[in-house]
Amino acid sequence: MEAMATRIERGSAVCTLINVFTVAPERQGELVKVLEEATEQVMRYLPGFVSANIHRGLDGTRVANYAQWASREHFEAMLRNPRAQEHMRAAAALVEKFEPHLYEVVSTHQRSAP
């Protein structure tokens, strides 16, 4: 599975979703679990799903999902899927707000060679 790590690349044929959730610190762990279950049980089987990467905010009040879909249309079809909606409602019920936005990668930068 190591070879399948998400890669961030300019010009790759993916549509990127970055969704930042604001959550009470005591619910951060539960939110992570709900997002992991949603991804493993539903999202990863949907057409056009490429990857999802769940991030825990170090200050306790954020969780972020960095996800890739084959296209905007695939992402929007997911939003209409009843099973996906069920999982999204479970996540929404735990959070103060969530801010999903779609992106394309415009440039990538690596550390300068030593």
Next chain:
Amino acid sequence: MEAMATRIERGSAVCTLINVFTVAPERQGELVKVLEEATEQVMRYLPGFVSANIHRGLDGTRVANYAQWASREHFEAMLRNPRAQEHMRAAAALVEKFEPHLYEVVSTHQRSAP
């Protein structure tokens, strides 16, 4: 350079910064340019910089930076660097708001094999 694409991996020794900028659509292109210049001219030479990836929001009103630093301490040292501060002020002057948060990767998920 292809082999150096940013990889999102659980347990990797990086501290992840996701910074979402909210911007007027007519300034989105300029903001991307300012962030690219800041990264190429200053950030990538700073101790602990690993990668930065600039994303253009498809709705025109967002820009996101997905960046990796060797540690939280390296990121915080960058915040105190006068040259970095100069570039961050230039970006801040263009935007409505920016929301930088630090994260660790807790889980990664790939598409189900067909």
